[in-house]
Amino acid sequence: xxxxxxxxxxxxxxxHLDVDWKAVKLEVLAIAAKSGVQADAGAxxxxxxxxxSENPKLRTQIDAVFRRHELECARSRAYVPFPAMLxxxxxxxxxxCRLAIASGNHSDxxxxxxxxxxxxxxxxxxxxxxxxxxxxxxPDQLLLILKELGVGRDSAVFIGxxxxxxxxxxxxxxxxxxxxxxxxxxAAKVSRxxxxxxx
Numbered sequence: 001x002x003x004x005x006x007x008x009x010x011x012x013x014x015x016h017l018d019v020d021w022k023a024v025k026l027e028v029l030a031i032a033a034k035s036g037v038q039a040d041a042g043a044x045x046x047x048x049x050x051x052x053s054e055n056p057k058l059r060t061q062i063d064a065v066f067r068r069h070e071l072e073c074a075r076s077r078a079y080v081p082f083p084a085m086l087x088x089x090x091x092x093x094x095x096x097c098r099l100a101i102a103s104g105n106h107s108d109x110x111x112x113x114x115x116x117x118x119x120x121x122x123x124x125x126x127x128x129x130x131x132x133x134x135x136x137x138x139p140d141q142l143l144l145i146l147k148e149l150g151v152g153r154d155s156a157v158f159i160g161x162x163x164x165x166x167x168x169x170x171x172x173x174x175x176x177x178x179x180x181x182x183x184x185x186x187a188a189k190v191s192r193x194x195x196x197x198x199x
Contacts, residue, residue, distance in 0.1 A: 002195065003175075005151040006092055007142060009160030010103035010110050012181040014085055015117070017105065018078040019069050021045060027065045031058060046104065046164060050135065063106060063130040070109030074116065081117050084187035085179065089122055091196045098149050100125040102141040102158065102168070107131060125149055137167035142174060159190060 011017045025045045032039040032052055039048050053059035073079055092099060100123055103110055107128030114120045125148050132140040146153055157175040158165060169176035177193055179186040190196075 003097055003155055003157045005098045005100065005146070005149060005156040006194065007100045007102050007145055007156060007158045008085075008089070009158075009162070009165050010101050010105050012161045013159060013165075013179060014082055014089070014101075015113060016080040016082070016181060017070060017073050017109075017113075018080070019073045024065055024069050028052065028062055031061050031065070046135070046137075050138075053133065053135070056133075059133065066104075066129060067106040067108055070106050071112060074109050074112040077116070079113055080182075082182045082187075084182070084184040085190070086117070086119065088187055088190050088194075088196065089119065091191065092194065093122060095196075098124045098151065100127065100145045100149065102127045102136070102145060104129050104135050104164075136162075137164040137171065139168050139172035142168055142172040146172075146174075157194075 008014055025048065028045065028048055029039055029041055035058060037052060037058065039052060049062050052062060089099065101110060105128055107126050107130060110126050110128055111120065125145055127141045127145050129135050132144055134140045142158060146156060153172060153174040157177060158169040159177045159179060161179050161181055166176050166178060177190055179190060
């Protein structure tokens with residue numbers, strides 16, 4: 001094992017959340033409009049929330065929207081775990097490394113789902129969107145995890161499915177492994193890279 005810390009994205013890396021992201025986006029745009037802030041309705045939700053979250057008051061409101069929608073997803077079990085990648089998490093526990101999550105989802109929904117699928121104790125730190133002022137593609141979440149767990153960036157790797165994950169890892173100066181949602185081949189690739197199985 002060449003890494004002492006492995007960080008995972010959550011949605012579409014470990015599980016798929018069936019959240020109505022269009023509804024989330026509409027609520028976020030409504031928050032902006034009510035506050036008299038201009039927002040590009042044609043932009044990606046991540047870009048919109050990144051811009052609006054520069055205002056602490058708006059950030060708190062936006063985080064609450066994400067939390068409410070995601071917790072409803074958790075309560076209704078409208079999510080799909082990815083067994084192959086979750087098996088990687090289990091296998092990593094047999095090695096002397098620490099595990100964390102860095103996600104644009106809210107920590108409350110992440111922890112709720114982890115508890116439901118029996119993974120509540122597998123991670124040393126869960127960094128949801130509300131724990132930093134800037135989310136991915138900024139490196140803030142990854143840097144906070146490094147600080148909290150006392151690990152250097154050269155000893156950490158981030159596993160995620162999106163370009164925002166890759167950009168955040170690059171900005172944090174750490175390694176990155178790209179995976180596709182629910183891909184057994186990519187889970188096997190991660191296992192090989194991390195030394196959990198033979199070449």
